[in-house]
Structures are given as C-alpha cells and as structure tokens.
Amino acid sequence: MSKPKVFCTHPLFETPRKLLEEHFEVEYWNRPERPPRAEVLKRVADTDALICLLTEKVNEELLAAAPKLRIAANVAVGFDNIDVPACTRRKVVASNTPGVLDETTADFAWTLLMAVARRLLEGDRLVRSGQWTGWNLDQLCGADIWGKTIGFLGFGRIGRAVARRASGFRMRVIYHDAVRAPAEVEKELNATFLERDAVLAQADFVSLHVPLLPDTRHLMSAAQFAKMKRTAFLINTSRGPVVDEAALVAALDAGRIAGAALDVYENEPQVHPGLVGRSNVALAPHIASASVETRTKMATIAAENVIAVFTGRRPPTALNPEVLEAK
Ligand code: DGY
Numbered sequence: 001m002s003k004p005k006v007f008c009t010h011p012l013f014e015t016p017r018k019l020l021e022e023h024f025e026v027e028y029w030n031r032p033e034r035p036p037r038a039e040v041l042k043r044v045a046d047t048d049a050l051i052c053l054l055t056e057k058v059n060e061e062l063l064a065a066a067p068k069l070r071i072a073a074n075v076a077v078g079f080d081n082i083d084v085p086a087c088t089r090r091k092v093v094a095s096n097t098p099g100v101l102d103e104t105t106a107d108f109a110w111t112l113l114m115a116v117a118r119r120l121l122e123g124d125r126l127v128r129s130g131q132w133t134g135w136n137l138d139q140l141c142g143a144d145i146w147g148k149t150i151g152f153l154g155f156g157r158i159g160r161a162v163a164r165r166a167s168g169f170r171m172r173v174i175y176h177d178a179v180r181a182p183a184e185v186e187k188e189l190n191a192t193f194l195e196r197d198a199v200l201a202q203a204d205f206v207s208l209h210v211p212l213l214p215d216t217r218h219l220m221s222a223a224q225f226a227k228m229k230r231t232a233f234l235i236n237t238s239r240g241p242v243v244d245e246a247a248l249v250a251a252l253d254a255g256r257i258a259g260a261a262l263d264v265y266e267n268e269p270q271v272h273p274g275l276v277g278r279s280n281v282a283l284a285p286h287i288a289s290a291s292v293e294t295r296t297k298m299a300t301i302a303a304e305n306v307i308a309v310f311t312g313r314r315p316p317t318a319l320n321p322e323v324l325e326a327k
Contacts, residue, residue, distance in 0.1 A: 004048035004310055009035055009056050010075070013296040016303035023307055024049070041065040049306045051075060051299075058082040063090045071309045073302040077101055077289075078239060079319060080212040088320045095305035095318045099157070100297040101289040106161035108288035109237045112261035113150075113205055116233055116282040118142040143204070143231065143258065145169050151203025153196065153219065154210035154238065155181055162207055163189045174199050200227040205235060212239035220244060225251035233259045237288040240265040249274030252281065263288045 006024040011017070020026045027043065029035045034055045035043075044050055044066035052058060054076040063069065063086055071093040074082055079096045087094040115121055119142040126132045126140070150166050152159045152175035160181070163173045166189075173191040175181070176199045186193065200206060206228060210216045220234065221244040228234075234257060236243055245266045251257050252274070259280035265271050268286060275281050289295065305315040314321065 005046060006049040006051060006306060007043045007047040008051040009040060010051075010053055010299075012051070012075075012299045012303070013292075015296055016299040019300065019303045019307065020051075023310060044069060049073070049309065051302045051306060052081075054078060054081045056081060058087065058094065060086050063087065063092060066092075071095065071306055071315070073305045075295075075298050075302045078211060080239060082319070084319050088323055091323050093305070093309055093315055093318050093323050094320055095302065095315050097298040097301045098317055100301060101294050102157045102161045104291045104294040105158050105237055105288040106165060108263065108284075108290075109158075109162045109207055109235055110165055112237065112263060112282055112284060113207070113233070113235050114145060116235075116259045116261035116280070117145050117205070119279075121282050122279050143233070145171075145205075147171065148204035149174060149202055150205045150207060151175065151194075151199040152177075152191075153199060153206065153208050154216075155191070156209060158237070159207070159209035160185065160189060162209070163191055174202060197227055200224055201229070203232055204229065205233050207235040208238045208242055210238055210242060212241055217241050218244040218247075220248070222247040222250065225256050228257050230255060231258050233257065233261065235261050237263045240268055245272040245275070248272075252278060 003023065003025045006020055006026045008026060009029045011028045011030050040056055041062060044062060047066060048068050048070055050069060050072045052072060052074055054074065058072045058081060060083065069092050072082060072087060073095045075097060077096050077098045082094050084094050119140045123140050146169045149172040152163060155175040155177040159175065166173050173189055174194050175191055176194055176196040180193050181191065210219060219242050225247060248260060249272055252260065261282040263284045264286055271283060275283060301317060305317060308315040
C-alpha cells in the first residue's frame with residue numbers, strides 16, 4: 001500500500017525528517033527562498049498532510065486546492081497565518097507548536113532589550129568602522145536596565161518567561177493581560193497587575209507578548225506611545241501588526257519614546273523605512289525562537305502532529321481537535 005504524502009514547505013531538520021520518512025512519502029521545498037504561492041497551491045493538490053511555516057497562508061484558497069488534506073501543521077506557535085475555522089469546516093486538523101519556544105524567545109526579548117538600552121549595535125558598528133578612537137567618558141552612554149520597571153502587555157507563557165529573568169536585574173515587574181495571572185504566578189514573578197495605560201505610563205521597558213487578533217492589531221498606536229515615558233523603550237517579539245509602525249516612527253521622530261527593539265514587522269519582510277536608519281532602534285529578522293534546539297523541537301512537534309493523525313492518535317497540539325472527535 002502506498003504511503004500517505006506530506007508536503008513540507010521547508011526541508012526541516014534531521015530528527016523530524018527521519019520521523020516523517022518512516023511513515024510517509026515526503027516532499028520538501030528545498031530552495032532557500034520561500035515557495036511562491038502558486039507553487040504551494042500546486043503541490044498541495046495531491047497531498048494528505050502539509051507542514052508549513054508562518055509565511056504560508058492556510059486559508060480557503062489553499063484548502064480548496066488540497067482536497068485530500070487531513071492536517072496543516074504550522075511550525076510556529078503563532079497561527080495568524082491559519083484560518084482555523086475554515087480548516088474545521090473542511091475537517092482539516094490545524095496544529096501549532098506551543099510550549100517549546102517560550103524560554104528561547106524570552107532569551108531573545110532580553111537580547112533585544114539589552115542591545116537597544118546599552119547601544120550594543122551602535123558600538124559594534126563603531127568598532128568595525130575603524131573610527132573608534134578609544135575610551136571616552138560620554139561615549140555611547142545608554143540607559144540602565146537594572147532596577148528599572150519592565151511592563152508587559154500580554155502575560156502568557158512567553159511574557160512570564162521574560163518576567164522570570166527580570167529578578168536577576170532587580171527590576172519591578174508590572175503587566176496587563178485580558179486575563180489576570182493566578183495569584184501564585186504573580187507571587188513567584190513578583191508581578192503587579194495594572195490597567196494597560198498604567199503599564200504604559202510606568203514602564204521603562206514595554207515588552208509585547210500578545211497574539212495577533214483583531215483586538216490586538218495596532219494595540220500600540222499614537223495614543224499608546226503618547227502615554228509612555230519619554231525615556232522608555234518598546235520591545236516587540238510578538239507579531240508585527242500589533243504595532244502601528246507609522247505611529248512608532250512618528251513617536252521616535254518626535255522623541256516621544258527613547259527607542260525600540262523589534263523582531264517582527266507589520267509587512268514582513270519589508271521594514272518601515274523610518275526605522276532602518278535610526279540608531280536608537282535595534283532590528284532583528286524574526287529570529288526570537290531561532291536556536292537550533294528550539295527550531296528542531298518545533299519542527300519535530302509539527303511532524304508528531306502529522307504522524308498522530310495518520311496513526312489514529314490524538315495530535316499533541318491540535319488547534320481544532322474537535323475535527324477528530326467528530327469522526
Ligand atoms: C512563532 O512561533 O509564532 C514565532 O513567531 C516563530 O518562532
């Protein structure tokens with residue numbers, strides 16, 4: 001009997017490849033650039049399972065082009081690229097990769113925070129340029145991190161992992177979330193729940209950790225920047241459209257805030273030109289979860305979800321498990 005077919009829009013890593021190849025006939029997109037949409041639509045026509053990245057939209061158009069599809073496994077925790085209700089209507093399981101990337105992403109939020117506050121990238125450029133003339137008293141003086149206030153908008157697994165690291169810097173932790181964290185979490189992290197505007201007004205560093213939803217699109221816009229301290233920094237490792245980039249550029253132009261460090265952008269891979277030339281902005285190419293260990297785990301979970309669907313087991317991280325229960 002022929003094996004079911006899986007199309008992976010990336011070559012993945014060795015561990016998940018081996019797992020998949022035991023069970024399936026696997027086709028990979030092997031080129032360095034992301035696959036053009038037409039290519040994805042062509043390749044899903046005859047596939048039973050899809051493993052995709054957040055750069056691929058799994059929507060009505062794709063589902064209509066993939067009549068045999070039983071699962072779309074996203075190699076990311078965020079799933080704003082997947083129309084989950086549309087998958088459910090077509091009885092296609094959708095899955096993501098929660099849990100395995102929290103600590104790695106939290107490490108990177110701190111990498112960004114420290115880089116922008118302590119002007120690391122400016123210093124790196126100065127040293128490499130050959131223009132550095134030696135130690136000087138007022139050279140590249142940044143902002144202290146230790147002892148300051150870090151404020152979170154969104155306080156789920158990743159926000160909490162970032163907060164856990166704040167105690168080493170003896171920082172005050174404040175947060176706002178649609179759902180208040182349990183008392184034991186607040187106690188462990190020494191975190192104070194405040195209204196969103198109070199977080200914006202009191203934080204020296206505002207770190208974003210919300211999913212992209214209709215309600216969180218442009219959560220940070222002109223009105224919110226106006227509430228922040230002029231000395232505060234914005235850190236975004238969540239999703240680009242959570243920040244109104246034009247409003248951020250205007251706030252930076254006006255000196256409304258001190259700087260920003262971003263891993264994600266409104267229209268990736270394009271970056272607002274008003275951000276690119278600024279020295280008080282640190283820019284990363286959406287790599288917060290990019291450690292070899294974590295990206296391997298993410299791809300492995302995607303593979304495990306696919307294998308589970310075809311071996312009659314419950315996919316570990318299905319977003320719409322009701323699809324299987326209904327069968
Ligand atoms: C995710 O998983 O949603 C990230 O943005 C990529 O790690």
